[in-house]
Amino acid sequence: RSIPGADSATDATKRANDVKVLILGGGIAGVIAARTLHEQGIDDFMLVEAQDQLGGRLKSITFGAPGKEVVLELGANWIQGTQDGDGPPNPILTLAQKHGLHTVYNDWDDIKTYDHTGAVDYLDVFNQSVDAYTDLTVSAGARVAKKLVDGTARTGYSLGGAKSRTAHAAASEYYQFDWSTPEESSWIASSWGNNFTYNTFGDDNLMSIDQRGFKEYIQAEADDFLDPSQLALNALVQNISYSNSGVSVVLADGETLTADYALCTFSLGVLQHDDVRFVPELPQWKEEAIQSMTMATYSKIFLQFPKKFWADNEARMALYADTERGRYPVWQSLDHAKFFLGSGIFFVTVTGDFSQRIEALSDTEVQAEVMGVVRNMFPDVDVPEPLAFHYNRWFSDPLFRGSYSNWPSSFFSEHHENLRATVDDRLWFAGEATSQKFFGFMHGAYYEGLEVATSMAKCIKGGGCVTLNHVEDVTNAHPYWI
Numbered sequence: 001r002s003i004p005g006a007d008s009a010t011d012a013t014k015r016a017n018d019v020k021v022l023i024l025g026g027g028i029a030g031v032i033a034a035r036t037l038h039e040q041g042i043d044d045f046m047l048v049e050a051q052d053q054l055g056g057r058l059k060s061i062t063f064g065a066p067g068k069e070v071v072l073e074l075g076a077n078w079i080q081g082t083q084d085g086d087g088p089p090n091p092i093l094t095l096a097q098k099h100g101l102h103t104v105y106n107d108w109d110d111i112k113t114y115d116h117t118g119a120v121d122y123l124d125v126f127n128q129s130v131d132a133y134t135d136l137t138v139s140a141g142a143r144v145a146k147k148l149v150d151g152t153a154r155t156g157y158s159l160g161g162a163k164s165r166t167a168h169a170a171a172s173e174y175y176q177f178d179w180s181t182p183e184e185s186s187w188i189a190s191s192w193g194n195n196f197t198y199n200t201f202g203d204d205n206l207m208s209i210d211q212r213g214f215k216e217y218i219q220a221e222a223d224d225f226l227d228p229s230q231l232a233l234n235a236l237v238q239n240i241s242y243s244n245s246g247v248s249v250v251l252a253d254g255e256t257l258t259a260d261y262a263l264c265t266f267s268l269g270v271l272q273h274d275d276v277r278f279v280p281e282l283p284q285w286k287e288e289a290i291q292s293m294t295m296a297t298y299s300k301i302f303l304q305f306p307k308k309f310w311a312d313n314e315a316r317m318a319l320y321a322d323t324e325r326g327r328y329p330v331w332q333s334l335d336h337a338k339f340f341l342g343s344g345i346f347f348v349t350v351t352g353d354f355s356q357r358i359e360a361l362s363d364t365e366v367q368a369e370v371m372g373v374v375r376n377m378f379p380d381v382d383v384p385e386p387l388a389f390h391y392n393r394w395f396s397d398p399l400f401r402g403s404y405s406n407w408p409s410s411f412f413s414e415h416h417e418n419l420r421a422t423v424d425d426r427l428w429f430a431g432e433a434t435s436q437k438f439f440g441f442m443h444g445a446y447y448e449g450l451e452v453a454t455s456m457a458k459c460i461k462g463g464g465c466v467t468l469n470h471v472e473d474v475t476n477a478h479p480y481w482i
């Protein structure tokens with residue numbers, strides 16, 4: 001679904017090429033920024049998106065053999081943290097409810113454990129990893145209170161005595177932590193990333209199984225305020241020229257759009273890979289911030305079998321401990337009364353370097369590896385070949401270059417301010433990565449679209465331009481002693 005009658009870059013007859021604000025990127029941050037400008041009485045903007053529809057990393061596919069198709073999510077799938085009593089609701093929950101999205105509770109503690117010999121109960125080890133993760137976040141909080149330096153989450157685990165030396169322990173730790181790896185993540189920021197979300201909105205996770213696709217909530221929201229003439233779809237941005245008097249953007253088809261201001265909501269990965277050229281080059285402080293945060297990759301691999309052969313009436317999640325950490329570890333059955341009963345769909349999640357590794361392999365090679373694991377998990381079953389198989393290559397995609405941002409241990413709050421800061425008063429930035437509290441999550445993208453567009457609107461309406469400030473040099477905690 002996309003806005004009926006929305007313009008494409010090749011048909012510029014109806015749309016203005018010179019506007020007050022260009023919003024670059026039509027994901028959650030871009031759409032919410034556009035809504036915010038509209039609510040502030042600024043309608044002279046254009047939302048520019050390379051894909052043929054809005055949603056960005058909300059991306060669905062129709063998956064399955066003929067007659068057994070189901071719409072599944074390749075990207076974001078869960079509203080993480082919903083609402084705790086009378087506390088603030090997650091704004092994504094509010095939008096999902098407003099637009100009637102079909103969501104169901106997903107209990108990630110409802111789990112069955114496996115290793116290369118088949119089903120093996122190591123829930124005791126699993127429960128220890130739950131405690132170790134809690135200890136990790138508590139110890140991170142204690143460091144903040146004492147203003148102690150950051151380290152990697154691996155350092156935090158090790159100092160807390162959680163060494164995860166066996167395959168069972170490593171897989172259990174992975175299940176708690178590895179939406180990015182402990183070695184590559186800040187001990188402190190990974191803890192606050194998790195705490196801000198779940199302490200603000202509660203512990204529940206709602207999974208979208210809406211057959212219009214999860215992106216429906218953001219597309220329907222856009223339908224409520226966006227005029228087709230304010231939207232350019234299929235419009236791939238190649239160059240962004242900026243100065244303190246305005247911005248000009250060149251699209252892949254050669255068309256030029258100009259504006260007084262631009263808001264760039266492209267992913268951190270896109271900015272890191274130079275897929276878009278800035279003229280002049282971004283200042284050193286901005287470039288350092290962009291290259292210092294990292295982009296994690298997370299991939300779901302879907303399999304559909306003729307029928308369900310896994311007997312997990314009660315458990316929906318499965319954990320597989322391979323001798324190699326991170327090798328096809330986290331499984332979820334969708335053939336369940338709560339999800340898609342009778343669908344025969346089972347999917348596995350991989351992350352980090354392993355995701356990048358499988359992006360470089362062919363589908364056939366990955367399918368063979370995955371099937372090897374399924375047969376390890378179910379040694380007593382004559383497992384048939386799948387009817388359908390699919391995974392998305394997020395890291396290789398020049399519109400995303402990964403799945404979500406991650407805060408590494410050498411990344412400072414000043415770097416983050418610089419990632420978010422305005423350049424030359426005219427070029428603004430927003431997206432999940434610019435959210436200090438909620439980086440990585442949909443609600444991070446939502447709040448950044450809202451807050452940055454609110455600051456822009458103040459500036460445009462002449463209330464004085466309080467642009468988002470930067471720090472010229474990010475210095476060390478102490479000067480070096482050498």
Ligand SMILES: Cc1cc2nc3c(=O)[nH]c(=O)nc-3n(C[C@H](O)[C@H](O)[C@H](O)COP(=O)(O)OP(=O)(O)OC[C@H]3O[C@@H](n4cnc5c(N)ncnc54)[C@H](O)[C@@H]3O)c2cc1C
Pocket residue numbers: 024025026027028029030048049050051055056057058074075076077078079080235236237238265266267270275276298299300394398399400402403404430431432433440441442443444445
């Ligand atoms: C596999 C996966 C699973 C995830 N799971 C969850 C989850 O369960 N819960 C959760 O809260 N979050 C999850 N996330 C994160 C969530 O999807 C993101 O935080 C959020 O969607 C980011 O929105 P955004 O607007 O910041 O960026 P984007 O969605 O990336 O929007 C940027 C837009 O810019 C466009 N663009 C890029 N380059 C160009 C160009 N050159 N020209 C024109 N347009 C361009 C892109 O097409 C895109 O539409 C997941 C992400 C992935 C990939």
